[in-house]
Amino acid sequence: MNLDVDPKLQEFREEVRSFFAKDYPKDILAKVAAGASLTTPEVRKAEMALGAKGWLASAWPKEHGGPGWGIEEQYIFDEELERAGAPTVTPMGVVYVGPVVYTFGTEEQQAQWLPGIADGSVGWAQGYSEPEAGSDLASLQFSAVRDGDEYVLNGTKIWTSAANHADWIFLLTRTSQEAKKQMGITFICAELDQPGVTVKPIISIDGKYHLSQCDFEDVRVPVTNRIGEEGKGWTYSQYLLGNERTSYARIGGKRSQLANIRAIASEIPTGGNQRLIEDITFASRLSAAEIKVDALEITTLRVLCSVKDGGSPGNEASILKIMATELAQEITGLFVVAAAEHGMRKFGDSVSPEWTGQSAFAAPGVASYLGARAQSIYGGTNEIQRNIIAKRVLGL
Template sequence: MLKLTPEEAAFRDEVRAFFAADYPAHVIAKNAAGQQLDKQDHIDAQRALHARGWLGVGWPRDHGGTGWTPAQRYIFDQELELANAAAIIPMAVIYIGPIIAAFGSDRQKAEWLPAILESRAFWAQGYSEPEAGSDLASLRFSAVRDGDDYILNGTKIWTSGAQWADWIFCLARTSREERKQQGISLICAPLDLPGIRIHPIRLIDGSYELNRVEFDDVRVPVANRIGEEGQAWHYANVLLKTERLSYAHIGAKKRDLARLLAEAAHMPASGGGTMDRDPAFRLAAARVEAKLAAIEASVLRSLRTEISMATAAALKIACTECAQAISELAIDLAGRARLPMLGRDEPDWTAAAPAVPGFGPLAVQSYLFERAQTIYGGSTEIQKTIIWRALAAMAR
């Protein structure tokens, strides 16, 4: 646990008071009930944070960022999750916003950053392709220079939130070099341009969050390229390290585990008593608690120093596997209350299945959704390769 200074404790109390009194209550209610938030819910949530000056997490203060210390950022993230507030949609605020602030042109900073903070523009991330997922260096999406424009062709897939987004930032191959990591550029495009088609991908839990985005001779200005041509691999690695650290979600894991233990205290065990006294369940819960404590200690250490890609990869593996372990514990606890997946757009879980404990259908939804955590953002296998390469380099 983070030992807070008096100033940090005061900040924590300020954040708690904000979520209790000044944050949209309807967003918290829907999130706590496991209902899927719509775009307007996220706009309401982000505008409330922006009004307080708390949306631009990780941004420089002179571009509208919070200017927080790493400890303050950690406190904010944890309190947001403990309050059942909406997670900040990461693509614009957490991923591309800091990249624009660091590497973008003056025009890009002036136009794109305020629109992100004011929730006038939502962004999608165009990285993965049908044959280049975790191995991004194998991408084939092309950007061919034609005067003052690029002509984009190819397909991006697993694109979160493209159905809501106004812009997409894409890794595009602008040249063929000896090393496949070279010749890649970071190019941004409005999603309403001619030649762009968005195809929804329904998930196993019934939700619609991912998309396939096709580009057919899409023309965008060269001025929409962030940074230098062919140098996007560097920018992408800066972003990916941020992305992989964003999976920690310590507050959400603590919240979900506490809910499970509370449910267990009211559920009868087969041998008598309640499930929170059942030896098998207690052992499984203790293992998850120990794993979460170790992860939190590692994350807290990472706040004190600049971490390597290998460390970020190791944390990504640990955090995502812990999230899956919590969802598996919930499935085991639900027992007979497990049902075929109810649609996440159901207005009320209990109305759909009044005789079933409310957490049962939610446990199924969480279990199915969390299967993807060890795939997206770079699969576990790719993270292990990053760690192996770092260890091999140290051994030389």
Template sequence: MQLDPSAELKAFREDVRAFFERDYPQDLIEKLRAGMILDRADQVRNQQALQSRGWLAISWPKEHGGPGWDSAHRHVFEEEADRAGVPAIVPMAVIYVGPVIYTFGTEEQKRRWLPAILDSTHFWGQGYSEPEAGSDLASLRMTAERDGDHYVLNGSKIWTSYGHWADWIFCLARTSREARKQDGISFLCAEMSSPGISVHPIVSLDGVHHLNRIDFDNVRVPVSQRIGEEGKGWHYATFLLQGERLSYAHVARKREDVKLLRALAARLPGDDGRTLISTPLTAARIAKCEIDVETLGISVSRALAAGDAVSSAEVSALKIAATQTAQHITELFVELAGRGGAAFADRHRYDWHGTMPMVESFAPPAMAAYLFERAQTIYGGATEVQKNIIWRAIANR
């Protein structure tokens, strides 16, 4: 990637920064800064504000409704969005299934699904993990039996993020039994309003509902809603996961988090009466986080510049690095929060902090982030799975 930006790229950065400062809904940024939980209506406003400039699907080519940016422009945009504190989009439609649809879908599927993704009238859920097939995704047991022009789906999906918001869900289901467990899996899309689909909330430790179990009981899905060839779903899933794992980096957001860590450590007192930043161990750990974030940023820039040439092993290494860096940052926040991190807050309310004036306002969100980031070593492919991918790449050289 070109490290010395051109005049055009500098002007683009200024344009993006001005948009987030003047034209983007500031109340959404303030909600995040206040540690509040966003609802679906907030996310629709977030995504529609980005799409008002054609900046929602930043990795999509122009012919499918994206801006057609190169890696440098994408990198600048993501940096400015994270710097401004803009909410992350719900990724299942734009980042995950959208590229699968425009790469492998039929023309009718593209016309049907892509516009509704871009204008945020349809949200999507991801039906991958199952109660007995999480990290070992190829062991999934959900079945899709052919019945004329339909498949009949039976089984369960779990850890479905924002499945209760979804209008559609894309699923991996077994359409045949093959000797190799990765074969015989198909990529199917179902309307969440279909008879036989039921959504069961999973409320996490911080009291937030964003996960779900989705049950399928004789759900009929038209064959026309299968993406690509029957039995080739593993190939499409691998394509999707490559993009998903790159999306975890959020380098600029991590930079802002480390800045906040340093500011808090310079203000909060330690046991000896000095500020925490005066403690050599705390200062060293914050400095290590800064180094890790900058190293991650360089690696992500290289991967984006490589485009389709980036290897699965490189993407897996980035996923591990992004996961570990995020977890180290949240661990430090919890240590700075101290006992305040144990306070439970209903962060759906604007005035949640008024109910606990003796607690530092960063503390409950910090604990929630810490608990959430424990799962990053699992979702999107467990760290152990990523290490296996890297090992196979080395062994096959």
């Protein structure tokens, strides 16, 4: 793998960096830096700023509304977005369902859904997990019963990320009971703002609202909202999950976090007159995390380089999911150590104005630590990912 920097790629990096420095909404950057949650209008504003530039759907081909970038440009864009402190693009639309629509959907479905996803004006949520079907997703029982030209939807989806900002949700539904659990599952899209749909907030341990429970009671959607063939939804979901698991890498964000921790540890005295960076145990943990980011970056590039044009990463993406999420937990744990007694202060969406100086990082840092506990669970638990690696990658 050639790691030399192409001068044209460096020019591209400077263009992206300049955009975030000069043209991206400053109020969005400030709110994210304070550790506060964005409102739905702010999420739209942030994503439409990228959409207006043609950069929101960064991995999409030109024929479907994307910039047509190669792997290198996509990687640089993601790195610079995170380096700038911009909010992570909500993946449910551009990373997850969008590629499913343009790969398996009809021309009519592509015309209906892709433009709103690509320009950031329409939000999406992912309806996968259920109260009795989390990591064992194939056990789902959310039903879709065919009634003429419609499906009638009944059931509950839980831990639904971004449903509080979404207009649409894509659902894995059971349309028949087959001997093999993966069969009889169908991929259907539905509007959230319609009779019979109830979205209930789930406040997570970091004090924020980014998860929901979505209840469906006799909700009718047209058959034309089905992606692909009935009973083939599991196939489409596996295509989607490959994209999801590579999206956890977030190299640029991890490097920024570590640089921030190093600066904080170098400036705040802890343990009497001793500075934290001089503590051998802490310094070793920090250096080890920096090395792991390098390893994650190389592994991510290896996986991405193996992807064929228009394709999805394979089962090797499970390696990235494990590495990236466990490293995220390590990094946020370092924030808690650096916060010391300041970490006991209230965390959540409001950062008190009297929290000035270096201690201002403590509340959002602790909130990030608590929120990151879920990373090794969602998207398929890391235990499940290890099973996938053992069986499908190593052939054990």
